[in-house]
Every structure is written in structure tokens, then in C-alpha cells.
Amino acid sequence: MHIAEGFLPPAHAVAWGVASAPFVVHGARSLTREVREHPESTLLLGASGAFAFVLSALKLPSVTGSCSHPTGTGLGAVLFRPPVMAVLGTITLLFQALLLAHGGLTTLGANVFSMAIVGPWAGYGVYRLLRRYDVPLMVSVFSAAFVADLSTYCVTSVQLALAFPDPGSGFLGALGKFGSIFAVTQIPLAVSEGLLTVLVMRMLVQSSRGELTRLGVLVTSATGRKRAESAGAVSR
Amino acid sequence: MSRNARINGLLLLAVAALAVLPLVLGLGDHKEEPFTGADGEAETAITEIDPDYEPWFSPLYEPPSGEIESALFSLQAAIGAGALAYYFGLRRGRRQGEERASARSRDAAGAAGGDVAAGADTGAGAGGDGAASGSRD
Secondary structure, X not given: OOOOOOOOOHHHHHHHHHHHHHHHHHHHHHHHHHHHHOHHHHHHHHHHHHHHHHHOOOOEEOXXXXXXXXXXXXXXXXXXXXXXXXXXXXXXXXXXXXHOOOOOOOOHHHHHHHHHHHHHHXXXXXXXXXXXXXOOHHHHHHHHHHHHHHHHHHHHHHHHHHHOXXXXXXXXXXXXXXXHHHHHHHHHHHHHHHHHHHHHHHHHHHHOHHXXXXXXXXXXXXXXXXXXXXXXXXXX | OHHHHXXXXXXXXXXXXXXXXXXXXOOOOOOOOOOEEHHHHHHHHHHHHOOOXXXXXXXXXXXXXXXXXXXXXXXXXXXXXXXXXXXXXXXXXXXXXXXXXXXXXXXXXXXXXXXXXXXXXXXXXXXXXXXXXXXXX
């Protein structure tokens, strides 16, 4: 999903940068607040960032005969809410832009918008929706990671189609073109990311039960009852 | 526990299968250059749509060869995997230490009269010595 350095016209590059900046600033605030109020969560925060780091370095072959990589942002979004992932995703993208010539500084805003903002929010939204209807935790986690991954690549396709509409078929034609490159390739990779996220979440449930309960991912019987009661009150 | 491990193994196996199948089935054979990066294909598509477009900025640093690039990608994956392994190792060690300490204090409390049993237990491990000796006194 990395739009290469210099491959967005200046106006687009600036616009995406302006759109992303508030999310990253807000994310940095919630990250420092989380660390200050719950110093014990620093380790798990690091692990969430590390997961995004590994997954976005894994280039995997796909059914379309090309390679792409997962994003790894769904896990952190479920654990710490999306704003935190805006920061952790930006760090990952900066590393790749500066050291790997993968992505770029002029396209950083656009890439942050797709991978570190829309992806985490879309995944988190799906997660919350499924949990509200008492879908099992691991199914919700899989869906969150799948949606976070796939939506990132859909946004990249839209960004490129906006910048480079097809001379004949316009925006939609270009969207089809970029979508077939990115989104279709990404479907099996999003499944892989979902499975890996479920794997890590299973390990977390075994190793960090207290932490997951504090973050609201695991529900103790007491809070579960409270939640059920308040849900009943709302429906009444 | 073993059921747990089996499920985790199956998850990893499924991910591996998803990665290997496109290669085994030769899904890249229709391409001139199979299994290139989607990012690069998007660049090609841009130049097809707008042949006059010139990238107006170039990367500050570019890995001088494919080898260096793959080295840096491995570095990225290694940093991430290392941090994850540290996290899970630390958690596991802490949990084991806590379990051992609580088992030890339970033993010590149970064998309040029998010094021989408590003494033999102290020699067995190093994990929860502090807690064990505290409860023995």
C-alpha cells in the first residue's frame, strides 16, 4: 500500500498530510496518557507496535501473482483503540520511508491515512459492532484484522485513483485498475493477517489475562453482568 | 494445553499454506515477472495512465542493492519479532515465578511442623525463594 516517493502530485500530498496530522497528534496525546496512567501497559504497547513492524515487513505472494504485505494494525486497534495505532503505524511507515525507500516522505501523509488511520478505525469499528452482538472474541478479532488490512489497501486505491483518473474512464476506471492491483491481491493476505492476529490474541489471553481485562477485551463475569444490565436498560 | 498448542499450530499452518499455494499453483506464470511487489505495479499503472508524470521528489536514501534492501527488511522483521518474543517470554517467566512462589508458600504453610520437608523443598528451585522463606518464618 506504499505510494512511492514523489508519486502523488504536490497538492494531493499536502492535502493527505493535512488530513492525517490531527489524527497523529491526537494519537500521540492518547499514547502518552496511556503510558502515564498505566505504566504497566508500556510492554503490551511495544508488543502491538512490534506486531505491526513484523507484519508490514512480510512480503507474501498472493493469488494475483504479485506480492504484498499485511499491515498488523488491527491488533493494536482492538487492544488500545485506534488513536494509538495512528502513532505506531506512522513510526513503522517512517522507518520504511527513510531506510528502505519504501513509501516516502512526500507520500507519508497519504500512507499514514490509509494504514495508520482508516485501517485501525475500520477494524476497530467492526470489532466493536461484532462484540456488541456477542460474537465470540476470536471471530471478532479475526474480522477486525481482516477489515483493517483490506480497508487500508482500498483507501490506497482511492487515493491513487483521485490523483490519476483514467483519461478515458475517469476516476472509476482508475479505481478499478488500482483496486485490482491492491485490493484483490490483498484478500488472501488479509486472511493471513486475521489468522496471525488471532494467534497472538490467543497467546495474550493465556499470558496477559489481567491486562486484557483492564483493557476491556476480556470481560470478567462482574463487568459482563453490569454490561448486560445497562444494555437491558437501553433497550427498555 | 496440548489442544491449545494444536490450534496454534494449525493457525500457523494455514498462514503458511496461504503463502505457499500461489507459488505451488504457479499463479504468477501469466506474468512476465512473477511475484513482483504490488507497490511497483501501481507505479507502472500510474505511468500507463499518465505517461508524462514525473515523480517530483526522490527518496533521501535508497538501499544501493537488492541485497541491502532485503537486509534492512529482515532487520525490520527481526526487531519486531524480537520485541514480541521478549514480551511473551517475560510474561511466561513471571507467571511461572508467581506460580512457583505461591506453591512454595502453600507447601511451607502445610509443612509448618516438618522442617525436613520444607528444607528439601528450598533446595529444589531458585524461583520463589523470597516468598517461601518469608512465609516459613
